[in-house]
Amino acid sequence: MKRLLALMLTLLLALGAVPSAFAETSDASGDAAASTEDAHKHHAHKPMPPQARKGLERALENVKGTPAEKVIQGLLERAVTPEEAAKRLKEADELLKKHKKQLSEEEREALKEMLKAARDVLKEMKEEEAREETREALLERVQALQSLAQLFAENNDWQAAIEAQEKLVRVKKADEQAFAFLGRLYQKAGKKGIKTFVNGEPVSFDVPPVIENGRTLVPIRAVAESLKAKVQWIEKTKTVIIERDGVVVKLTINQRVAIVNGRKVMLDVPATIRGGRTIVPMRFISEALGAKVEWIQEGQIIVVTDEATGQPADQPVQQPSEPANEQPASQPADEPTAEPAVQPAP
Incomplete structure (x- = not known):
């Protein structure tokens, strides 16, 4: 049991959850506990992933009524940095291999449960850290691009x-504000014609919309491919x-009745x-395929976005109402800012 406690304590250190009683009495782990103290404070507020918690709870059941119960209970309450966790997990693995023959079957199973649960925690921690870094990087990129666009606009470099x-x-x-500012830039630059973006990417047509x-009609194949749809x-x-x-959407040339999933x-x-090229009503086909369509009047921009697509940054882009105090280019032909929903055929 002493070896079991030593291994559990090492594993406990993997996630920085050392109860004070164990930290004070363990010579081997005292330095490691001290080295993770600051990390505890930083990560203590993060909830443990459900999958990892379940694994530890199973391990807890295996050691009920033993001193190890307090150790695992501590593991359920705190976390440490992924780097420190990776280091301590490696140590725990090595200790388990070294003392494997001297442990009872019950002790080995308990430790295996703990190691598996701890690895689940480590994986979740790394993934969460990566997501946080990605959001921060995207936010920085958004702010930089916004500043650049405004700087160029203020200097009439359209x-x-x-x-x-x-x-x-x-x-x-x-982001409608971002597209609206882009539309005004198109006007300033005198860029006429309808522009189409699907999930933020511009769509090129060999036949113009x-x-x-x-109603705006566009070549169907280019739009369908952008939405990862099949066309026959x-x-x-x-x-x-x-x-x-x-x-499944079916449209017949020159017929005003379409079929959507048999309706x-x-x-x-x-x-x-x-x-x-076959051209079809843009709003109808996009919405039938589960996408959202917005029409930006200034600059004539069609914005198509999958309903599941969100904003990587937390806040909408704050764009100036006008790129610069100059007269806008001539306004292209209008399309209604909103279109009524397509009505079922009688």
Whole structure:
């Protein structure tokens, strides 16, 4: 049992959960406990991942009524840095191998449970730390790009400002303020025509989008590929079939009735062919496939975002209302800022 306690204490140190009684009486682990004191304070507020907690709770059941119970209970209450945890886990593994033959089957099983649970904790800690670093890096990138775009705009370098802002919307995929500022930059630069972004990425068309009866039609294949949807063309019936995540949409050229998962839907504008490409109503096809569509009037930008796509940074981008105090370029043809929902066919 003494060896079991020594191993458990080492494992306990892996996550910085040493009860004071053990820390004071263990010569071998005293220095390690002291070295992790600051890390305890930093990480004590973090909750233990559910999977790891369950593993430790199982281990706790195996040592009920023994001095080891307090050790595991302490392990359930605190955590330490991933680096320190990795170091101590290695030591615990080595000790387990060294004394394996001298331990009872029950002791070995208890230690295995603890090691497995501790590794789960370590994995979760590393993943959480990586997520935090990613969010911080993205936030810094957003702030840097925002500053660059504004700096270029203030100096009337519209192309450089556009490039910086286009990089920004790749990160802030659904931020309307960021796209609105990009639209104003397009106007300042005199860039006409409809621009389309899917999940922050610009979509290029070999046939330009068109507006008919207040609806924007775009080449379906480029949009479908951007949304990772499959497209099939049936020449005999002039029908295009789009599939994504269990949704099947069928549109027939020059027909105002579409089929979505077997249900008839009436379109304001039918699919048609332009320049050898099938063009379809952008809002209808995007929303049918589970994406969100926004229309930015200034600069004529279509913003398509998967419903599951969020913002990497916590706050929306704060953009100036105007890039600079100059007269805007001429306004391209308008599209309604909002479109009514497509009505089911009778």
